Amino acid sequence: xxxxxxxxxxxxKPLLLxxxxxxxxxxxxxxxxxxxxxxxxxxxxxxxxxxxxxxDIRALVAFGxxxxxxxxxxxxxxxxxxxxxxxxxxxxxxxxxxxLNGALISTVPAASPCYTNWGNYNADxxxxxxxxxxxxxxxxxxxxxxxxxxxxxxxxLPTAASNTTCSLGGYPTYxxxxxxxxxxxxxxNFARNTDIRLVIKNTGHCYLGKSLGAGxxxxxxxxxxxxSFLPDYRSDSGYTGAVFKVGAGVTVREIYxxxxxxxxxxxxxxCESVGFAGGYVTGGGHTPMSTHYGMAADNVEALxxxxxxxxxITASNSxxxxxxxxxxxxxxxxxxxxxxxxxxxxxxIPVVTSTFQFSTTESGISNDDFWDIMKAWxxxxxxxxxxxxxxxxxxWPTEDAGFRFEMKPFWAPGYTLEKFYELLDPWFSLLKxxxxxxxxxxxxxxxxxxxxxxxxxxxxxxxxxxxxxxxxFPRGNWxxxxxxxxxxxAIRNTSLNGVVVGGYHQAPMNRLNQDNAVSxxxxxxxxxxxxxxxxxAEAGREEMREAAKVLDRDILGPWRKVAPxxxxxxxxxxxxxxxxxxWQESFYGVQYPRLLEIKRKWDPKEVFYATTAVGSEGWEVRxxxxxxxxxxxxxxxxxx
Ligand SMILES: Cc1cc2nc3c(=O)[nH]c(=O)nc-3n(C[C@H](O)[C@H](O)[C@H](O)COP(=O)(O)OP(=O)(O)OC[C@H]3O[C@@H](n4cnc5c(N)ncnc54)[C@H](O)[C@@H]3O)c2cc1C
Ligand SMILES: *[C@@H]1O[C@H](CO)[C@@H](O)[C@H](O)[C@H]1NC(C)=O
Ligand SMILES: *[C@@H]1O[C@H](CO)[C@@H](O)[C@H](O)[C@H]1NC(C)=O
Ligand SMILES: *[C@@H]1O[C@H](CO)[C@@H](O)[C@H](O)[C@H]1NC(C)=O
Ligand SMILES: *[C@@H]1O[C@H](CO)[C@@H](O)[C@H](O)[C@H]1NC(C)=O
Ligand SMILES: *[C@@H]1O[C@H](CO)[C@@H](O)[C@H](O)[C@H]1NC(C)=O
Ligand SMILES: *[C@@H]1O[C@H](CO)[C@@H](O)[C@H](O)[C@H]1NC(C)=O
Ligand SMILES: *[C@@H]1O[C@H](CO)[C@@H](O)[C@H](O)[C@H]1NC(C)=O
Ligand SMILES: *[C@@H]1O[C@H](CO)[C@@H](O)[C@H](O)[C@H]1NC(C)=O
Ligand SMILES: *[C@@H]1O[C@H](CO)[C@@H](O)[C@H](O)[C@H]1NC(C)=O
Numbered sequence: 001x002x003x004x005x006x007x008x009x010x011x012x013k014p015l016l017l018x019x020x021x022x023x024x025x026x027x028x029x030x031x032x033x034x035x036x037x038x039x040x041x042x043x044x045x046x047x048x049x050x051x052x053x054x055x056d057i058r059a060l061v062a063f064g065x066x067x068x069x070x071x072x073x074x075x076x077x078x079x080x081x082x083x084x085x086x087x088x089x090x091x092x093x094x095x096x097x098x099x100l101n102g103a104l105i106s107t108v109p110a111a112s113p114c115y116t117n118w119g120n121y122n123a124d125x126x127x128x129x130x131x132x133x134x135x136x137x138x139x140x141x142x143x144x145x146x147x148x149x150x151x152x153x154x155x156x157l158p159t160a161a162s163n164t165t166c167s168l169g170g171y172p173t174y175x176x177x178x179x180x181x182x183x184x185x186x187x188x189n190f191a192r193n194t195d196i197r198l199v200i201k202n203t204g205h206c207y208l209g210k211s212l213g214a215g216x217x218x219x220x221x222x223x224x225x226x227x228s229f230l231p232d233y234r235s236d237s238g239y240t241g242a243v244f245k246v247g248a249g250v251t252v253r254e255i256y257x258x259x260x261x262x263x264x265x266x267x268x269x270x271c272e273s274v275g276f277a278g279g280y281v282t283g284g285g286h287t288p289m290s291t292h293y294g295m296a297a298d299n300v301e302a303l304x305x306x307x308x309x310x311x312x313i314t315a316s317n318s319x320x321x322x323x324x325x326x327x328x329x330x331x332x333x334x335x336x337x338x339x340x341x342x343x344x345x346x347x348x349i350p351v352v353t354s355t356f357q358f359s360t361t362e363s364g365i366s367n368d369d370f371w372d373i374m375k376a377w378x379x380x381x382x383x384x385x386x387x388x389x390x391x392x393x394x395x396w397p398t399e400d401a402g403f404r405f406e407m408k409p410f411w412a413p414g415y416t417l418e419k420f421y422e423l424l425d426p427w428f429s430l431l432k433x434x435x436x437x438x439x440x441x442x443x444x445x446x447x448x449x450x451x452x453x454x455x456x457x458x459x460x461x462x463x464x465x466x467x468x469x470x471x472x473f474p475r476g477n478w479x480x481x482x483x484x485x486x487x488x489x490a491i492r493n494t495s496l497n498g499v500v501v502g503g504y505h506q507a508p509m510n511r512l513n514q515d516n517a518v519s520x521x522x523x524x525x526x527x528x529x530x531x532x533x534x535x536x537a538e539a540g541r542e543e544m545r546e547a548a549k550v551l552d553r554d555i556l557g558p559w560r561k562v563a564p565x566x567x568x569x570x571x572x573x574x575x576x577x578x579x580x581x582x583w584q585e586s587f588y589g590v591q592y593p594r595l596l597e598i599k600r601k602w603d604p605k606e607v608f609y610a611t612t613a614v615g616s617e618g619w620e621v622r623x624x625x626x627x628x629x630x631x632x633x634x635x636x637x638x639x640x
Contacts, residue, residue: 035233038226038247041304041339043180044312045189057095060088061189064309064605077640078622079197081215082173088194093174096190100183105175107168109156110138110145115166130158133462136273140203140251143175143220144212147461150544151209151578153623153632154464170209170623170631172199172218179223181304181312184337189310191217192607197635199610200333202249202278205271205461207468208578210279210333210610212631214621219337221278224249227258229345235301237317242345243301248277248338260449264345265289267296270392271459277341279332283574284518286528288411289448290508291388292346295522297328298514299344305336308603312339326598326614329518330588331573333610335602351451352415354442360402363436370403371492376430378488381526382478385507387423388414395501403495409455410440417444464539467628468532469551469577471559472521474568475507487562494531499555502530520589521570530575531555544627548579556580565589573612578629583612609635 050058080086088096097104111133112118114126132138139145146152155169176187191198197216204211211218224247233243242264246255253272259265267287274280285296293299302316305323315324315336326335360370374395384391390413394406412420420442421428431438445451477487495501507526508518533550535543556577563569565585571577573587584592592614599615609619611629623633 035230035245035302035342036228037304038224038228038245038340040179040224040226040247041181041312043182045182045185045310049182053099057099060092060096060193061099061186062193063185063189063311064192076195076637078634078636079215080195081197081634086195088196096186099186100176101180103177103179103183105143105177107144107171107173107175109166109168109171110142111156111158112166114158114160114162115156115164116162117165121162126158126160126162133158134460136203136205136271136459136461139461140222140273142204143177143222144171144201144204144218146170146201146204146206146209146212148207148209149462149464150467150628151630152212153214153626153630155632157464168214170212170214170633172197172201172213172216175201175218175220177220177223181306181339184219184306184339185310185312187217187219188306188308188337188607192308192310192605197609198607200278200337202275203251203273205274206279206332207575208611209629209631210613213609213635214623214632215634221248221337221339224339225254226250226340227255229258229262229264231262233301233342235317235342236319237301239301239344243342244345245340245342246277247340248275250276252276252280256449256452259345260447262345263348263447265347265349265448266343266345267293267299269296270456272456273459277338279574281341281343282327282330282332282334282338284329284522284572285574286504286506286508286522286572288390288452289346289413290506290511291385291390291411291413292349292511293344294508294511294514295329295518296343297516297518298508298510298512300328300341300516301344302342303327304339304341306339307336308605308607322598323602325515326517326595326602328514328516329591330595330598331610331613334599334608334613334615336608348447349413350415350444350446351448352412352417352420352442352444353409353451353455354412354420354440355407355409355455356438356440357404357406357408358431358436358438359398359404361398361400361404363434363438365434365436367402369434369436370405373431373434373436374405374492375488376427378491378527379478379484380427381505382475382507384423384505385475385509385526388412389423390506391504393503395495395503397495397498397500407440410442411451411455413448415444417442464537465534466532467535467544467547467551467577468530468575469556469580470528470530470572470575471556471563472519472525472570472572473527473529473559473563474521474524475526476524476567477562478526490558490562491529493558494555497554499531499533504528517588517591517595519570519573519587519591521565521568522572524568528572529559531559532577539627541625541627546627548628551577552579552581576612578611580612584617587612588614
């Protein structure tokens with residue numbers, strides 16, 4: 001089996017100044033008396049602490065004020081960048097580091113041991129880094145590394161050419177290795193008060209490079225790993241039942257394990273290394289459990305957040321409800337820095353999972369037969385969604401001008417083997433009639449976790465040869481034969497043009513009946529497709545520009561046409577084409593105007609920026625034209 005073209009899951013020191021930071025008594029800081037803060041959340045920045053600092057240092061790390069809402073001064077056309085006269089002096093960075101208890105790290109690119117210009121050249125380390133560069137956990141453990149080097153600017157890839165130069169590119173300049181909320185507040189205040197770009201990195205999974213940024217101060221949430229289980233929670237939204245409170249650095253794998261250990265189920269993504277409480281949940285988060293519980297964001301009951309003014313607040317139904325609304329689907333790195341989320345936990349549920357594949361070559365069938373089978377498969381999506389199932393599949397053009405279909409897997413929660421066959425037998429009959437060689441081999445598990453484990457493996461990341469995009473297809477396309485045909489022909493044509501198509505049938509709908517910022521496209525969809533052109537590892541500006549054009553015009557163009565925003569088509573902001581035209585409506589659906597209003601209210605000084613995030617249209621990264629949008633450049637206001 002060839003590897004998936006995208007990083008999908010193949011089945012394939014002492015703290016010297018610690019005592020300076022006061023520990024807030026848990027009771028005084030809690031908005032919900034029944035929901036304790038994590039220990040790391042009890043260490044908060046206070047006005048008392050600020051008053052112990054010298055005035056010049058205090059001015060740099062003090063909280064924001066009402067004057068933040070004044071129109072920005074003309075001097076701030078661009079964020080302050082290394083080399084600028086306003087860039088803080090080494091002494092200031094050292095002072096910042098002191099207030100941070102020594103948690104400030106100066107960026108050393110992960111692959112720098114492969115080069116001589118960083119002074120840390122080591123052939124053995126370089127070999128290990130080279131080997132590890134496709135391993136997501138390697139990038140997660142590094143303070144600044146990112147899994148999509150194209151958006152970093154490819155300035156420090158693992159290489160055997162040690163005499164070439166490794167530069168920072170889109171990596172941030174400094175990073176705060178956060179272990180307390182107070183450090184997030186100090187770093188954020190510092191970035192705002194000095195007008196330096198701020199980025200947030202959790203795992204570095206983002207497809208669009210949103211956890212990168214040249215000349216930035218980065219907040220690294222990776223070590224905020226606490227998880228707690230509360231079996232009897234009463235939320236201010238009206239929900240009563242089990243919840244988890246999950247730290248910002250927890251991965252999907254860690255929360256799945258905790259859920260299993262507590263005999264419950266949570267809504268997470270399909271790749272185990274993806275962060276749970278960062279970009280995933282705030283971006284909406286699609287999940288195999290959407291069949292029962294909608295989007296991951298629909299399951300959020302509260303979040304603890306550091307806002308742009310540096311204050312630490314709770315967002316929930318009764319506390320800052322507008323922020324609560326926006327943080328559930330409105331995207332990461334936009335409204336605040338989440339330190340933990342409270343999510344619903346559901347009863348244990350059995351799952352039937354089925355992984356199989358077939359090809360025109362192995363089965364000796366014609367391409368017409370293959371596409372008849374695909375059409376029958378596609379036609380079932382609304383029913384399959386209504387029957388609470390989900391699938392992840394791939395269609396590969398093969399070398400002998402045929403096609404291969406890979407189901408990996410079909411996912412049926414709450415099903416028995418009998419019910420599984422009952423649902424899919426009509427389609428399987430067609431396969432048998434066409435003499436297709438396949439073996440669905442469905443497996444029954446009495447819980448999510450073991451089913452998850454046989455269905456999805458570890459992903460391959462760190463490659464520079466793909467630029468993907470996606471489209472969300474609305475149910476309305478299935479409502480008339482004519483519309484269906486037009487859509488199906490467009491998708492088949494993508495495949496015929498040699499593009500590998502990854503797909504899902506999934507219908508998150510609004511199963512928990514939530515009012516939040518999850519894109520309206522997700523509420524209407526029954527399927528979601530991923531595709532993208534291949535580029536060479538050495539692709540320069542011209543090749544990248546051409547590939548971006550192919551993605552936009554030849555792959556996503558026809559998909560957009562058959563799934564326009566006006567009919568609730570759209571694109572998933574977390575796995576999208578970084579250059580998606582009209583991304584506001586495409587990524588955020590009908591929610592965009594309200595999201596923008598909330599963004600302006602909570603972040604008047606535009607501390608938070610990420611490409612394609614709400615409110616980012618006023619900014620651009622001047623990266624010298626890479627043919628695609630990288631984070632390797634200065635962040636400036638558009639038109640300045
Ligand atoms: C291999 C792979 C598989 C995937 N599978 C799925 C899937 O099944 N379902 C799905 O919905 N998505 C999936 N995704 C997409 C995933 O949801 C996004 O990449 C998401 O942004 C990852 O979030 P992160 O926090 O791990 O990554 P990061 O790259 O660290 O962060 C992503 C964005 O969130 C921001 N952010 C991170 N932490 C915080 C925080 N604490 N507060 C505020 N902002 C924050 C960052 O600044 C950045 O803008 C997958 C991605 C990959 C690469
Ligand atoms: C600031 O910039 C705006 C628009 O570029 C201009 O109209 C205005 O006069 C400038 N103000 C100052 C104080 O320079
Ligand atoms: C911050 O302080 C710690 C502890 O003294 C030190 O190890 C680290 O190198 C410092 N960071 C920077 C960027 O100087
Ligand atoms: C690869 O990365 C993982 C995760 O950081 C680490 O545990 C492992 O030691 C690394 N392997 C090598 C060979 O460096
Ligand atoms: C790097 O070294 C290789 C062989 O050692 C040589 O061929 C190449 O020209 C050198 N490149 C530069 C940029 O000096
Ligand atoms: C980050 O801080 C944690 C303590 O919270 C420490 O264990 C870890 O080694 C630090 N990581 C780096 C890369 O400095
Ligand atoms: C949640 O908030 C809404 C809007 O403020 C309010 O109408 C509703 O009563 C709240 N739910 C509960 C259970 O308090
Ligand atoms: C686990 O949850 C299931 C479903 O709610 C329940 O039937 C079972 O008794 C639970 N098992 C344990 C050990 O609590
Ligand atoms: C993924 O990799 C991790 C770390 O190497 C390993 O512990 C885990 O079991 C792997 N997961 C699967 C499903 O293979
Ligand atoms: C199929 O794709 C080709 C190549 O992009 C294009 O010329 C043709 O118009 C497309 N046909 C349909 C029916 O979409």
